[in-house]
Amino acid sequence: MFSNGPLLEVENLRVTFTSGRGRRSTEVHAVDDISFNIYEGETFGLVGESGCGKTTTGRAIIRLYDPTSGTVRFRGREISGPMTKDLRDYLTSNIAMIFQDPVESLNPRMTVQEIVEEGLKVRGIRDPEQLRTRVYSMLSKIGLSQEHASRYPHEFSGGQRQRIGIARALITSPSLVIADEPVSALDVSIQAQVINLLNDLKAELGLTIMFIAHDLSVVKYFSNRVAVMYYGKIVELAESDELYMYPLHPYTRSLLSAVPQPNPVTERKRKRISYDPAADHDYSKEEPSLREVYPGHFVSCSESELKRYRLELQAQGKIS
Numbered sequence: 366m367f368s369n370g371p372l373l374e375v376e377n378l379r380v381t382f383t384s385g386r387g388r389r390s391t392e393v394h395a396v397d398d399i400s401f402n403i404y405e406g407e408t409f410g411l412v413g414e415s416g417c418g419k420t421t422t423g424r425a426i427i428r429l430y431d432p433t434s435g436t437v438r439f440r441g442r443e444i445s446g447p448m449t450k451d452l453r454d455y456l457t458s459n460i461a462m463i464f465q466d467p468v469e470s471l472n473p474r475m476t477v478q479e480i481v482e483e484g485l486k487v488r489g490i491r492d493p494e495q496l497r498t499r500v501y502s503m504l505s506k507i508g509l510s511q512e513h514a515s516r517y518p519h520e521f522s523g524g525q526r527q528r529i530g531i532a533r534a535l536i537t538s539p540s541l542v543i544a545d546e547p548v549s550a551l552d553v554s555i556q557a558q559v560i561n562l563l564n565d566l567k568a569e570l571g572l573t574i575m576f577i578a579h580d581l582s583v584v585k586y587f588s589n590r591v592a593v594m595y596y597g598k599i600v601e602l603a604e605s606d607e608l609y610m611y612p613l614h615p616y617t618r619s620l621l622s623a624v625p626q627p628n629p630v631t632e633r634k635r636k637r638i639s640y641d642p643a644a645d646h647d648y649s650k651e652e653p654s655l656r657e658v659y660p661g662h663f664v665s666c667s668e669s670e671l672k673r674y675r676l677e678l679q680a681q682g683k684i685s
């Protein structure tokens with residue numbers, strides 16, 4: 366599907382947070398050895414419940430956090446090594462992040478013009494006329510007008526503020542945008558508008574998007590591939606349609622069972638499945654690893670689970 370090769374390569378990434386000191390210090394393995402690629406032009410969904418490590422993954426890629434170990438490459442260049450000015454410039458000109466909370470992430474004392482132009486200034490553009498023109502053109506792309514440029518964040522609704530967050534991220538023409546739950550804080554009625562806007566901008570600007578969400582319903586319609594995270598690990602990764610039609614990992618199934626069905630008949634039959642790792646797996650003899658059950662469909666499993674998953678796919682007519 367993507368002939369362009371990986372734009373982003375994440376290999377054995379770990380981020381461990383340590384709190385406290387000495388013998389009383391505790392470690393949180395927020396991201397625990399994950400690997401995936403994101404291809405040019407795709408929307409890659411990263412899904413999992415709160416606290417599973419999604420934000421940490423995004424922040425480690427863009428280097429708001431330093432990886433504890435592992436390698437991340439962007440267009441073949443390592444971006445996980447020691448920070449230098451050159452690497453910082455490379456990151457800011459190629460990758461941008463849209464944050465979850467449009468209220469917290471916009472400085473209340475800055476005008477929209479100042480907020481959106483910041484990335485350009487960092488890159489050395491100083492000419493006020495050029496800054497204004499670039500910001501006006503960006504504002505029109507996100508559905509605001511130039512009159513909005515002199516206003517402050519509190520004068521806008523939640524959806525408009527997230528649009529401003531999107532403008533700020535896209536002003537420097539990044540290739541990869543990490544959107545960290547960009548609609549979770551918004552009213553349901555506004556969520557679709559912001560998602561549609563992102564999709565339109567993706568096509569118009571040729572973006573690649575890593576879209577982080579805590580439930581599968583949001584990413585379903587526009588992610589090409591989806592990775593499901595659970596306690597710092599990727600437990601399943603597949604093309605979006607495949608994941609929804611043939612979920613294999615019990616955690617993915619439990620997440621899917623939480624998605625309301627538009628059809629009232631299937632909605633009435635919907636049963637919530639809960640995931641209980643101790644009951645669902647026996648890893649006493651064999652550690653799980655991410656294995657390819659079907660081309661492009663990876664599941665964290667043991668060898669015996671792999672066999673069982675393949676039999677399930679056979680029974681469903683997916684493989685012969």
Ligand SMILES: Nc1ncnc2c1ncn2[C@@H]1O[C@H](COP(=O)(O)OP(=O)(O)O)[C@@H](O)[C@H]1O
Binds near residue numbers: 382383416419421422
């Ligand atoms: N700066 C930090 N310091 C210490 N622990 C953190 C920090 N950021 C996140 N964590 C912990 O790492 C884990 C993953 O958090 P996070 O990446 O924010 O998850 P998610 O975005 O999926 O909700 C959680 O247990 C969280 O408490």
Ligand SMILES: [Mg+2]
Binds near residue numbers: 416419420546
């Ligand atoms: Mg988060």
